[in-house]
Amino acid sequence: MPTTRSGKRTRVPWKTDTQVRNTTVTLPVFMAYCGVAASLRAWNISQSKFIVTLRAKDDFYHPVYAEAVEAFAAGIWTCREFTSYAYEWKDRSFRDEMEAHKNKRAIFIAPPDYNLDDDERLFSDALLDLKPRTRRHAEAALRRAGLPLCDRDVDLLLSEPWPRLVKAFQDRRHPMLALERLRTHSRMPSKPVAEVSKPLGPTLADMHGYGPALEWGTNLAKDLADYKAGVLPWSAVDTGVLLSGPPGTGKTMFAGALANTCQVPIIHGSVSRWQEAGALDSHLKAMRASFAEAKEKAPSILFIDEVDTFGDRTETDRNRGYLRCAMAGLLELLDGFDRREGVVVIGACNFPEQLDPAIRRAGRLDRHFEIPLPDKQSRLSILGFHSGIELDQSQSEKFAVATDGLSGADIEQLVRDAKRTARRRVEVLSGTHVIEQLRPLTELPEEYVRHLAVHEAGHALVASEIGYGQVSEIRISRYRIDGKRSELGRVQYDQTRDRPKTPADYRNAIAVCLGGIAAELELFGSFTDGASGSDTADLNRATELATILEGGLGMGHTLVVEDQVQLERLRTYNLEFRRHVHAVLESEFERAKSAVRARRAALDTIVDRLMDVTVMSGDEVFEIMDRHRRPTVSLAKKAAT
Template sequence: MPTTHSGKRTRVPWKTDTQVRNTTVTLPVFMAYCGVAASLRAWNISHSKFIVTLRAKDDFYYPVYAEAVEVFAAGIWTFREFTSYAYEWKGRSFRDEMEAHKNKRAIFIAPPDYNLDDDEGLFSDAVLDLEPRTRRHAEAALRRAGLPLSDRDVDLLLSEPWPRLVKAFQDRRHPMLALERLRTHSRVPAKPAHEVAKPLGPTLADMHGYGPALGWGTNLAKDLADYKAGVLPWSDVDNGVLLSGPPGVGKTMFVSAPANSCQVPIIYGSVSEWQEAGALDSHLKAMRASFAEAKEKAPSILFVDEVDTFGDRTETDRNRGYLRAAMAGFLQLLDGFDRREGVVVIGACNYPDQLDLAIRRPGRLDRQLEIAFPDAKARLSILAFHSGPDLDQSQAEKFGMATDGLSGADIEQLVRDAKRVARRRREVLSGDHIVEQLPTVTELPEEFLRALAVHEAGHAIVAFEIGYGRVSEVRISRYRIDGKPSGLGYVQYGQTGARPMTSADYRNAIAVCLGGIAAELEVLGSFADGASGSDTADLNRATELATMLEGGLGMGHTLVVEDQVQLERLRTYNPEFRRHVHAVLQSEFERAKSAVRTRRIALDAIIKRLMEANVMSGDEVFEILDRHRRPTVSLAKGAAT
């Protein structure tokens, strides 16, 4: 029997004519052998001396497993006449114990219903769980017998009881004939037509605010479906990606969405959990077990969390040797299509900059997708997943405002708190319990709300008039979070296409920034302080753009440009520069006021609609503008400098 330098056996009974004690290894015996060999992998050393016990589970038949043990023993021990190395624990096993003690070699099997006592455990060098038959074992057995692989035959080998498999696959009968007879006389009912089970978690249709990651997940779900249908080769499937983002943003929840959409299993792994297995060998074994499980359930998704824990191999510290070896094992499992066909590996990390570049090479986790904090729709989706009750419009608006900046983990905690309150009161969880857990939210008075509607309608009017992209949504909020500064309204613009910006583009942007206060002056006679003060406020943003135009881009009164710090100093201490910035602002402010005055009837209609609905689509705004079309010249052309 050939051996390697380590002494481990390198040959297994793959040949169909393999015999043990003049008995051919049949297909069911080989399947059982696969389970025995998996359980005794650490003891698979030629000429070693040991006595171990295999503790069987429900899927067990002693005659076939006894033969499988003899097959395993034949590979590492020399058989003598009338000697067996397979024993069964039963009521009185004294003679077997004496024989095992004399030979210094034995493999005992404890049936599922046998109570293994302390003395018997003490007699054994180790007590191990006997691995049950798996899909991989059945596929290996069919390949060994030279039979074609099919899901039907694999399912048959896994579902038929062991005694019936032994009766079908006899030494004198060709495996093909045995399999045919087993199909004909099978007692296992045919599987009913496949029914699509309801996913236990969110699907891609439930996910919002994930940006490019959502598009990647959608394509992956389609590719996995095509791969399962046999119309797409595995080499065309994007089988490795790295998700990055701060803790709690919903990376784990996102990973489950494509798995649920395409109904493939997901196997969760974690670098820290693998490390908890102990020494390096145990760490690598736990890692390989996760990949093996994913391969067995393929097509599947293997989610590896905290992948940045591996660190960078170029760093030096006392633990670097351990982590370097662990990473080498991880890279080996990632490489190559044959090694993990059908397995999509999705890694997740909080700090992608700390990740070793080798993990990001082609064929591994070569695509990186960043996940930010969830937007309002995503937060509502996360809430629905964790709680159940639907929120009415008022509750949803309060929730969207109060949870701005919260992660998926924060929302999950909020739901737990709401459920606790409902339990204490002996009430059914409702939207009211959810809202109670939010920061105090105050409803704005009608006068304040109208001022918001005027301001945001002004932005929308000016944007449409000067052709500043396309307005996709206008929104105002009826509520404010006490003690927390937050935006109470906004206008969302569509993409205008990527191209270099000219002076006219910058001036248009300034005019749109000033459209809100232009509308307030036209309708209310003055504008409020909300248009200035913060970096993102309208007047601050407009001033910054005008400053850049005049002194940072060479598009103003001089071609000389300055850096940002110098620009702020010039605006503060140079009266001439300040006058140029003021002139730009004043010119665009006049243009904004002219647009608002010209479209006053449409402005009033938009304000009224916003007061009623709080939100308008771009199409609704355009419909009002088109209905109140003005017979005047367009203001799209910027004012002369």
């Protein structure tokens, strides 16, 4: 079984004359080896016994990866003559399974188009995704071959198909000559090729971070396609939706992407533009014109911005009569006697609470989706859409930290500034120009980052161990925005509670809050000050939960309950009550420390992995926890035979 201590440094085939089964490890094989080693990092243990399956993605060529797996196996196992430890899953793999079972050691590769069945999954100790080649792999391969690092050569190694790389880098040919021949016969264009124009702009496939709105839009596209084909009546189509959120979150862009996906025209309306028409009659005439245009081009989407400007008809002020009549006109157009068949209306606003309830009645804008500020992946997608460039790993991490809290409009402005900088320097737009526009960042020391990794890993481990909730993601940051207090680490949980909470639920939450400092104590002997101070800090939150448990819910030493203000006073001035709160905290702290000590090996593995990638999925955490779970040995006597 794997451990937390990897022996990769002593076994990586850095020497260019390294041979595996009498075959030299060529440059493309070494690149593939880097991906294999990254996937099997936790299994890189000398003489260990395991059978794992690597699931390949699209960028795959079996001859190269088979040799790469052999190179990895040669570093940890003693390969016997005529025996291979690299196998490919195919329709008939019985002999390979028998050989692997006999040797107790094997690495299977599942091609991208191969569907593993339950028996094959059961046969493998672990199912791991095969890491694709990256810039780091290409740079490492060039360094190993003694070749200078050049962006063009790195791009060449990443863009050329594996079969062409194999043909270029042969055992008998020096890597420099192979690279020169590859440059000469490269399929990469010698000059930039004009991008294919996208007159329709982005589609829903290009949008990220819109949550349920994205799913609704995808379903609407299918319904409209069926409606246009005559197989679905208009009455079965959702005809109205309300989008709300802060300015710049991309509500208008979402509407355009929806129209592009549905392949229907979009008509842009705006309450303020309708009002610009002048008097009430002109206002109503402009509004009816927008609906008429949408109906003429049906099926279509009518996007109405600033719909909250109408306000609530129950309010009274000097302009309420005008707005009440305008609102009545809108309601009539939405679902009046003259039905709007073929027109989907999307309303957008910043303050949905100011809307008249009638506008959200069934048949009008009855669905409501809140569009939040974009998350990390969404911000990167917005950047890619507006700039057409892709950041490397280091730049992506800086971008994610520095743009936290920015809207899509803010990122679009950032791209304009980056393009202006590139034009002034007469340079091609790159990630460097984008990074220069960000807020100043400070790179955190390695020791500080390890403390963050240990702390967040402690939260995740305790949550998994006590059954608090399934971990969906762990994230740490290597950078901090200068002059701003920002979140440097976070663990997200998936908790689906369909029952009332018990005292055990509150105690579990307290233990998870204390899991971070429990892990720091276990590894460093003390914990840092980030666990307290703010209302959302771990110790503050744990203390608040323990206080509520003891005096606000009747689940502690007494059934008497107090309000929140009184609870804080009790904790401050009533020594007996304070002792009860302390006892709860101390008890759950001991439970958290016990879980950390019992699962120390898993903790170390999670920390090492987090230091490498800064972001881990919940599935990866679960796999590490499961892999390091101690087997239970039954002490029951064997039944007599």
